[in-house]
Amino acid sequence: MKIGKALKEIRLNLGLSQAKMCEGIIQRPFYALVESEKSGIGAESLIMILIKHEVDIDYFFNLVKDAYVTPEDRADQLLQNKMEYAVNSKNINAINFYEKEISTVATDEILKLRARVTAAYFANQLDELNNDLITKIYKKFDKEEWTRCTSLLRLLANTMPLWEYNRLTSLMKHLLHTIERRKVTSELMMERYIRILENYLVSCYDRKKYKDKNQKVFIDKVFEYLIKNTASFHFMIYRLHAYYMKALFEDDRITAKNIIKSLEKYGYGKAIVSWPKVEL
Incomplete structure (x- = not known):
C-alpha cells in the first residue's frame, strides 16, 4: 500500500x-x-x-x-523468495530450477551470484566455480560500506562456503568490530547481522576450526556477541541456534540433542531443518 x-x-x-x-x-x-x-x-x-x-x-x-518498487525489482524479489524457500526446505530440484530462472531473467547481479553459489553448494560443486566468478564476489567487499549494504550482507551469507577461511574471518572480524562500535538501532539490521554471524559459526563448524586454539578466541567472541544480543523474544530462535552450535563445537551431544528435541516437540521442526545435523 x-x-x-x-x-x-x-x-x-x-x-x-x-x-x-x-x-x-x-x-x-x-x-x-x-x-x-x-x-x-x-x-x-x-x-x-x-x-x-x-x-x-x-x-x-x-x-x-x-x-x-519497479516491476523488475518486484520480479527479482519474488524469485529470491522462491529460492530462499527452496533452500530452507533443502529441495535440490527447486534450487536448481530457480537458479536457472534467476540466471535467465533476473536483473540483479548480486542475486545471480547468490543463486549460482547456492546451487553449486547444494550440488557439492563449489570447486567447479570459475575463478572469475569468485574474484567478482571478492571485489564486492573491497569497500568499507559493505557492512551497511543489505544485498552484500545477503551475498556474504550465501557465499561463505566459497571463501578462503582466513579471508572470510578477516571480513567477520571487521563486521563484528563495526557493529560493536556502532549502535544498531534497527531490529531488522540487527537480525541481518545475527544471521551473518550464525552462518559464520556454521562455516567454522563445517571446517572444524573450533579445534584450532588460535581460531577459537575469535569464535568465542562471536558466541559472546550473539548471546548478549539475542535476549529478546523476537530473536529467541537465533539464541537457541547459538547455544546449539556451541554444544556442537564443544562436542556436548546431550545438550544439542535436548535443544533439537525441545524445538521439534513444540512445533519448530521446519524452522531448524537447515541447522547442521550430527549423529545424536
Whole structure:
C-alpha cells in the first residue's frame, strides 16, 4: 500500500482522528490530502508523525515498500523468495530450477551470484566455480560500506562456503568490530547481522576450526556477541541456534540433542531443518 493508505490504517488502529494524528506537525487539511493520496508528504514530517505515535519505522517501511518498487525489482524479489524457500526446505530440484530462472531473467547481479553459489553448494560443486566468478564476489567487499549494504550482507551469507577461511574471518572480524562500535538501532539490521554471524559459526563448524586454539578466541567472541544480543523474544530462535552450535563445537551431544528435541516437540521442526545435523 502507498504512504497515505498506510498512515490511515495506522491512525484507525490507534483510534485517532486526523487532527490528533498530525497535531503539532502539519495542518489537518493537508494531512487529509496525504491520506487520500492527493498530496505527498515530506520525509521529516512523516518521520515526526511515526515517532510521535511510536510507530516502528521498519514496520511502516514493510507496509509501503511494495508500492514503490519497479516491476523488475518486484520480479527479482519474488524469485529470491522462491529460492530462499527452496533452500530452507533443502529441495535440490527447486534450487536448481530457480537458479536457472534467476540466471535467465533476473536483473540483479548480486542475486545471480547468490543463486549460482547456492546451487553449486547444494550440488557439492563449489570447486567447479570459475575463478572469475569468485574474484567478482571478492571485489564486492573491497569497500568499507559493505557492512551497511543489505544485498552484500545477503551475498556474504550465501557465499561463505566459497571463501578462503582466513579471508572470510578477516571480513567477520571487521563486521563484528563495526557493529560493536556502532549502535544498531534497527531490529531488522540487527537480525541481518545475527544471521551473518550464525552462518559464520556454521562455516567454522563445517571446517572444524573450533579445534584450532588460535581460531577459537575469535569464535568465542562471536558466541559472546550473539548471546548478549539475542535476549529478546523476537530473536529467541537465533539464541537457541547459538547455544546449539556451541554444544556442537564443544562436542556436548546431550545438550544439542535436548535443544533439537525441545524445538521439534513444540512445533519448530521446519524452522531448524537447515541447522547442521550430527549423529545424536
